[in-house]
Amino acid sequence: MLKKAPSLKLLAILTVYHLLSSTPCRAQPKNWDQGLSKMMDGLEKEVGNDGPPPPPEAAPPSKLPLEPDEIKQETPSSPPATPPQASSTAPDRSRVLSELLALKDNYLGNIAEEGLTRWEAENMPIKIFIEKSSSVKGFDQSYPTILENAFKSWADKSQGKLKINFSDSVEEAHIVCRWTDDRNDLMSQKEGGNTVVVPTEEGIASVDMKILTLPAPNADSISPNYMGRVCLHEAGHALGLTGHSPERADVMFATVYTSDPAVLTDRDTNSLNELYSMDEETIAGIRLNQDRAMQKTNTILDGRNPQVNAVQLNNEAARALKANQFEVAMKKLEAAHKLDPGNKLVCANLGAVYANYGSIAGMTFNLKGAADYYRKAVPLLETGNNKPALIQVLGNYLKVLNILNNKVEANKVEAKLQSITGH
Numbered sequence: 001m002l003k004k005a006p007s008l009k010l011l012a013i014l015t016v017y018h019l020l021s022s023t024p025c026r027a028q029p030k031n032w033d034q035g036l037s038k039m040m041d042g043l044e045k046e047v048g049n050d051g052p053p054p055p056p057e058a059a060p061p062s063k064l065p066l067e068p069d070e071i072k073q074e075t076p077s078s079p080p081a082t083p084p085q086a087s088s089t090a091p092d093r094s095r096v097l098s099e100l101l102a103l104k105d106n107y108l109g110n111i112a113e114e115g116l117t118r119w120e121a122e123n124m125p126i127k128i129f130i131e132k133s134s135s136v137k138g139f140d141q142s143y144p145t146i147l148e149n150a151f152k153s154w155a156d157k158s159q160g161k162l163k164i165n166f167s168d169s170v171e172e173a174h175i176v177c178r179w180t181d182d183r184n185d186l187m188s189q190k191e192g193g194n195t196v197v198v199p200t201e202e203g204i205a206s207v208d209m210k211i212l213t214l215p216a217p218n219a220d221s222i223s224p225n226y227m228g229r230v231c232l233h234e235a236g237h238a239l240g241l242t243g244h245s246p247e248r249a250d251v252m253f254a255t256v257y258t259s260d261p262a263v264l265t266d267r268d269t270n271s272l273n274e275l276y277s278m279d280e281e282t283i284a285g286i287r288l289n290q291d292r293a294m295q296k297t298n299t300i301l302d303g304r305n306p307q308v309n310a311v312q313l314n315n316e317a318a319r320a321l322k323a324n325q326f327e328v329a330m331k332k333l334e335a336a337h338k339l340d341p342g343n344k345l346v347c348a349n350l351g352a353v354y355a356n357y358g359s360i361a362g363m364t365f366n367l368k369g370a371a372d373y374y375r376k377a378v379p380l381l382e383t384g385n386n387k388p389a390l391i392q393v394l395g396n397y398l399k400v401l402n403i404l405n406n407k408v409e410a411n412k413v414e415a416k417l418q419s420i421t422g423h
């Protein structure tokens, strides 16, 4: 058995932390893999000028032996007991819910029955990408502006709580909005659009929105008013109103009617403002269960939406990591990445898992294995927008390449590192 119990422990802590907290474009954890990095510093000294000693056990890092207690956890076990938090927050949850339901001119209580999530302050201003042109059937040049105005309407009524800005970069954006002429992209035929909100335990991580450019089933064409109402409705979902109002007048009513005005009601804006006025503790007690939300979405979509499937796999990977099932987590993240290569959370997480495997391979003197993992981690961390981790990984990768005497690749990595850090 290799002596790597501490590193495996570290791997578990780092990756779980990373998965749960890594959201695109937010401030990244500062101590991401300092521990691992320090060990990599040690490695250089240990290797010295004599080159690496022959690996005592040349197992490729992907077949890293697990410690006995970790193997135990890999075997199927009885269904997990209810987590202690669930029962301790239960009374809190019902109290919060009844308080919300009692609010006048406000439907946040109706939404809260499924659980709440929202954009947290560290992700503001929320960066929104709107596809400016499209070749889909029925697309009109005016639509991007209508959608932009819909987001602005919500933000303008938020008493300064919601800060948004618009970005031309899909990579940077928290909310990505595109146009579709395929009704199969929609979860509900009553909406004219579809918005997939990806919640984490720390609020919304990302949003994927598709707006249909085809008329409603009972209409011949799309009026600017109808498009305006559809956009307001989907923007409401994207900004955190993940459910619906029971009253038809409200923009967040489950059906978007062609004749209803494209104007937010007081109940719409009150509900959003209440969501962003709640303190952290209260919202934590009533948090939207991400798995349940995703399962529900997937059931409605009949498993047709690869993006939703990717999110589900990502969440399963998070659970696998919590149980120290690193292999399982990696496989699930790889599958998720295949389904939705643009999902930044999946990229950031898979990149982190590869990076950690790379560091572990390096510490066991499997330097080629380490280089392979770092090479795979770099583009993922770039897409995942995790700059601190990227810098760290590039630094480690460079060390390994130098020891391996791979000058060509080392020069490339060094140049990339310089272009990111500016020195």
Ligand SMILES: [Zn+2]
Pocket (backbone or CB within 6 Å): 191, 233, 237, 243, 244, 253, 254
């Ligand atoms: Zn809706």
